[in-house]
Amino acid sequence: MGIVGNLSPDQLQTFHSQGYLVMESFASAEDIEAMRNRMDHLLQDFDCSSTASIFSTTNQQQSTDNYFYDSVDKISFFFEEKAFGSDGELRQPKELSINKVGHALHELDPVFKGFTFSEKVSGLFISLGYKRPIVIQSMYIFKQPGIGGEVVPHQDNSFLYTDPPTCTGLWLALEDATITNGCLWAIPGSQKNGLVRRFIRGEDGVTFDRPSPEYDQKDFFPIEVKAGSLVVIHGDLIHQSFENQSSKSRHAYSLHVVDTDGCRWSQDNWIRRKVEPEPLYVSSSDLKLDL
Ligand SMILES: O=C(O)CCC(=O)C(=O)O
Numbered sequence: 001m002g003i004v005g006n007l008s009p010d011q012l013q014t015f016h017s018q019g020y021l022v023m024e025s026f027a028s029a030e031d032i033e034a035m036r037n038r039m040d041h042l043l044q045d046f047d048c049s050s051t052a053s054i055f056s057t058t059n060q061q062q063s064t065d066n067y068f069y070d071s072v073d074k075i076s077f078f079f080e081e082k083a084f085g086s087d088g089e090l091r092q093p094k095e096l097s098i099n100k101v102g103h104a105l106h107e108l109d110p111v112f113k114g115f116t117f118s119e120k121v122s123g124l125f126i127s128l129g130y131k132r133p134i135v136i137q138s139m140y141i142f143k144q145p146g147i148g149g150e151v152v153p154h155q156d157n158s159f160l161y162t163d164p165p166t167c168t169g170l171w172l173a174l175e176d177a178t179i180t181n182g183c184l185w186a187i188p189g190s191q192k193n194g195l196v197r198r199f200i201r202g203e204d205g206v207t208f209d210r211p212s213p214e215y216d217q218k219d220f221f222p223i224e225v226k227a228g229s230l231v232v233i234h235g236d237l238i239h240q241s242f243e244n245q246s247s248k249s250r251h252a253y254s255l256h257v258v259d260t261d262g263c264r265w266s267q268d269n270w271i272r273r274k275v276e277p278e279p280l281y282v283s284s285s286d287l288k289l290d291l
Contacts, residue, residue: 003281006123015128019191019237022223026230031115032174035253038111039140042101046077048094052084065205071103072137072271078102082147096144106138106255107277116255121170122280124232128168131261134277136160136167139254143182148244150182153215155191156256157235158208159199161266166259167235173225174251182244184231185220191236201270 007015015021027035051067067076083090083097090097106116115121116135125133137160142148157165177183197210215238223231233239244250258265260279 003119003122003126005127006120007127012127015232015234018186018188019234020186020188020223020239021232022225023230023232024226025228026120027115027172027174027228029228032227034111035115035140036174036251038109039101039251040095042075042109043077043095043098046094046098048077048090048097051077052079052090061205068206069201069270069272072273073104073107073275075101075105075108076103080142080144080147081149092147097147098142099144099149100139100141102139103137103271105140105253106135112138112140112253115172115253117280121255124170125168125257125280126283130166130168130257130259130280131283133257133259133280135255135280136258136271136273136277137256141252141254143241143244143250143252145181145244145247145249148182148250150243151241153212153220153238153240155195155236155238156233157195158197159270160235160256160258161195161198161269162258162263163266164263165195165235166263168257169231169233169235170255170257171231171233172253172255173227173229173231174253175227175249176225177250177252178224179222180246181248181250182241182246183225183250184223184239184241186223186233186237186239187215187219188221190219190238191234193236195236198268199270200268201272202268206270 011021078099079097080099085091105112107113116138156167156169160167171184196213197208200207200209225231
């Protein structure tokens with residue numbers, strides 16, 4: 001196979017005790033420029049009028065749900081909640097109105113695919129002991145200046161559940177992320193308390209199976225990082241980010257990876273793939289994800 005694990009014992013220890021690990025300079029300046037330029041092009045080509053109507057009109061729950069479900073194997077654009085005025089029109093240019101692009105950039109776009117399937121990404125999962133990891137979703141997150149929405153406290157295993165849980169998030173800063181422009185915050189060690197709830201797709205749409213616990217904001221720690229830093233996030237880590245009220249954006253590329261060997265993909269996850277994703281690598285065993 002040729003790919004080797006690239007986390008030191010100290011990094012592994014930090015990841016297992018804190019539930020996250022910051023790797024500075026994980027992506028080069030060229031990697032970052034390539035991804036940002038590529039996203040600029042995708043945005044320029046995006047004809048927002050039909051998509052905007054799905055999100056700006058009220059009572060369109062079924063349409064927005066379908067747009068969300070269909071995005072698993074597409075490059076789909078999602079708007080910031082505050083992007084629209086009361087007349088249903090965008091309040092600012094589309095480039096400053098998109099919340100995120102997902103969920104298959106890593107499969108469909110050559111630039112994002114190149115980074116995602118790089119040896120340095122695979123090396124992380126070798127170190128973490130994954131046997132047949134797949135990237136189950138990717139997102140380019142903008143955290144737009146002034147209107148970049150908050151992401152409430154959550155665990156990634158709630159959304160991308162395998163039995164047993166195996167999700168790990170990779171969050172790559174494409175710009176400096178600070179307290180001012182809406183960096184990640186996490187409760188260090190919270191992954192040790194396990195998964196608190198699941199996000200289930202049923203007949204009537206998606207819903208959580210339990211209410212969120214109350215979190216004490218004093219327990220959260222800001223993860224301020226420079227562009228190029230990668231934050232590796234344990235699937236049970238409680239993390240969040242606040243609204244970006246500053247004038248600076250905070251772009252990030254986020255990947256979520258699950259194992260497909262020794263665990264089962266849950267059929268009531270929101271993601272239902274028609275085609276099994278290509279693994280980052282295969283280290284042993286024949287067991288496959290049952291999609
Ligand atoms: O980018 C953010 O603000 C939140 C991202 C996140 O929570 C995730 O990728 O799991």
